[in-house]
Amino acid sequence: MSRRLLAPFVGIVGFLALWEGVVRVGDVRPFVLRPPSRIVSYLADHFGDYASAAWVTAQHAVIGSLIGLLIALLIGSAMAASRFAEQAAQPLLTLLQVTPFVAYIASVVLWLGSGTRPAVFIVALVSIPGFTFSTVDGMRSADPAARELLASVDASRAEVLWRLRLPSAIPSLFTTARYNVGLALIASYLVEGGNFANEGLGAIGKRAAALNEGDALWGAIFSMAILGTIALLLLSLLQRLVMGWHVSQRTRPT
Amino acid sequence: MDAAMLAATDADQTRHTRLGAITSLHSAWMSGIELRDLAKSFGDLAIVDALSLDIRSGSFVSVIGPSGCGKTTLLRVIAGLEPASAGGITVDGGSPRAARSHKRVAMVPQQPGLLPWRTVYENARLLLDVNRGANPPEATEPTPLLQEVGLGEFLDSYPHELSGGMQQRVALVRALTLGAPLLVMDEPFAALDEITRSEMRSILNRLVEGRSVTVLFVTHSISEAVALSDRVLVSSPRPTSIVADIEIDLPRPRVTEVEDDPRFVELCAAVRHALHHGMKP
Numbered sequence: 016m017s018r019r020l021l022a023p024f025v026g027i028v029g030f031l032a033l034w035e036g037v038v039r040v041g042d043v044r045p046f047v048l049r050p051p052s053r054i055v056s057y058l059a060d061h062f063g064d065y066a067s068a069a070w071v072t073a074q075h076a077v078i079g080s081l082i083g084l085l086i087a088l089l090i091g092s093a094m095a096a097s098r099f100a101e102q103a104a105q106p107l108l109t110l111l112q113v114t115p116f117v118a119y120i121a122s123v124v125l126w127l128g129s130g131t132r133p134a135v136f137i138v139a140l141v142s143i144p145g146f147t148f149s150t151v152d153g154m155r156s157a158d159p160a161a162r163e164l165l166a167s168v169d170a171s172r173a174e175v176l177w178r179l180r181l182p183s184a185i186p187s188l189f190t191t192a193r194y195n196v197g198l199a200l201i202a203s204y205l206v207e208g209g210n211f212a213n214e215g216l217g218a219i220g221k222r223a224a225a226l227n228e229g230d231a232l233w234g235a236i237f238s239m240a241i242l243g244t245i246a247l248l249l250l251s252l253l254q255r256l257v258m259g260w261h262v263s264q265r266t267r268p269t
Numbered sequence: 270m271d272a273a274m275l276a277a278t279d280a281d282q283t284r285h286t287r288l289g290a291i292t293s294l295h296s297a298w299m300s301g302i303e304l305r306d307l308a309k310s311f312g313d314l315a316i317v318d319a320l321s322l323d324i325r326s327g328s329f330v331s332v333i334g335p336s337g338c339g340k341t342t343l344l345r346v347i348a349g350l351e352p353a354s355a356g357g358i359t360v361d362g363g364s365p366r367a368a369r370s371h372k373r374v375a376m377v378p379q380q381p382g383l384l385p386w387r388t389v390y391e392n393a394r395l396l397l398d399v400n401r402g403a404n405p406p407e408a409t410e411p412t413p414l415l416q417e418v419g420l421g422e423f424l425d426s427y428p429h430e431l432s433g434g435m436q437q438r439v440a441l442v443r444a445l446t447l448g449a450p451l452l453v454m455d456e457p458f459a460a461l462d463e464i465t466r467s468e469m470r471s472i473l474n475r476l477v478e479g480r481s482v483t484v485l486f487v488t489h490s491i492s493e494a495v496a497l498s499d500r501v502l503v504s505s506p507r508p509t510s511i512v513a514d515i516e517i518d519l520p521r522p523r524v525t526e527v528e529d530d531p532r533f534v535e536l537c538a539a540v541r542h543a544l545h546h547g548m549k550p
Binding site for chain 1: 385395398403447
């Protein structure tokens with residue numbers, strides 16, 4: 016346990032120390048690159064503001080991701096069940112995946128108003144393709160012997176879905192979730208910066224960039240990094256809890 | 270759920286009464302399998318052609334033949350997973366489809382097909398947990414059976430913690446908990462090592478000898494077929510037909526020592542010769 020926490024800690028502290036060293040030894044001017052010590056002390060001075068903003072951003076990312084996951088499970092189940100549904104949905108999902116969502120943030124804000132709604136909407140939207148593809152792949156990977164077995168006692172489609180196909184998709188969904196964490200946080204940040212609600216880390220970042228306040232901007236960036244790290248940690252814990260039976264979760268060789 | 274169960278039992282009763290009159294002549298085959306000129310093809314490819322066969326209730330019948338001769342397809346037709354292309358087929362006194370929806374056929378596949386997120390106990394009751402309305406009154410709790418096959422201490426273990434032989438024992442229990450009159454097994458021991466296979470033979474013999482269950486067993490192993498069966502059917506290459514029907518008159522209960530019996534060796538030789546004969550064009 017101590018070793019597992021120690022390694023990432025050493026990695027982060029080492030990187031920050033290197034950064035600090037480069038700035039000090041090379042005498043880099045602060046508006047080019049400021050030392051991490053300065054960012055950290057700024058964050059400490061404004062802890063309350065950043066903590067409450069981070070809480071807003073976290074809510075946008077989590078609620079949006081959960082809604083996206085739910086929709087992806089529905090679409091994915093339909094796609095896994097029918098080739099036609101799969102072929103119909105595939106191009107739309109790809110379109111969704113490659114369209115830079117920054118381009119339509121303003122339209123969504125105009126449509127849904129400012130505040131939580133556009134943020135949650137866009138986070139859900141960008142997390143749908145990945146979750147859908149992994150649902151389809153996971154469901155298709157269900158053990159053929161088990162499928163045959165359930166068919167031999169006339170299990171209903173719903174039973175096969177619930178007892179076999181959905182659990183089979185859990186490993187690939189977790190893999191996608193690790194990737195989607197970053198995507199969801201970035202989407203929250205950008206929508207918060209693009210609407211007029213003035214809440215969340217994105218709003219702080221946007222204002223700081225406009226006013227040329229480097230410390231405030233870097234404070235937002237560091238907060239995002241901390242948020243992402245916490246999210247991945249919680250995800251790992253959840254994975255350990257849900258997927259104890261899976262090969263990837265075994266520490267001892269069997 | 271109770272209402273559904275009642276309805277299912279009612280339907281069952283009606284079916285039996287209705288068929289009773291017709292099948293009384295063949296009462297011995299009531300819970301057996303009867304094939305009349307059965308044919309199965311995929312497009313132009315004939316897998317099974319004009320196969321006629323009677324499997325008596327309560328008997329253990331093995332089908333042995335070369336790889337890819339359509340034995341698995343035959344099992345799938347009998348289990349109601351694949352419609353026959355032509356001919357008649359009666360399973361447990363009715364159509365395979367009806368037998369399947371009433372959970373009258375229990376399958377043991379070649380791969381154990383255990384669900385990795387279910388414990389041994391939960392895996393053993395998988396077939397009871399789906400389509401519950403059709404659970405027959407003969408269905409039993411898996412725990413005593415798991416204890417009987419030596420898995421009593423592993424009820425809460427996960428499949429990855431078990432050896433291949435133990436996994437296949439869970440698969441065996443999973444089929445037997447249904448209490449189905451028909452057990453259909455597709456090379457269930459093919460992936461196991463020789464020592465484990467021999468162990469599985471004696472476990473299977475012990476389990477079926479205490480029950481009135483009809484077993485259809487597909488295998489590639491001559492000694493396995495002879496050690497387990499009352500009757501060995503030797504099939505030809507595709508399209509499947511039966512080239513020899515050999516009765517195995519070894520005493521029951523079968524013990525492992527039966528394999529040292531000169532009669533066992535004779536019967537193995539007979540099956541081997543029939544196989545060679547059947548391979549010739």
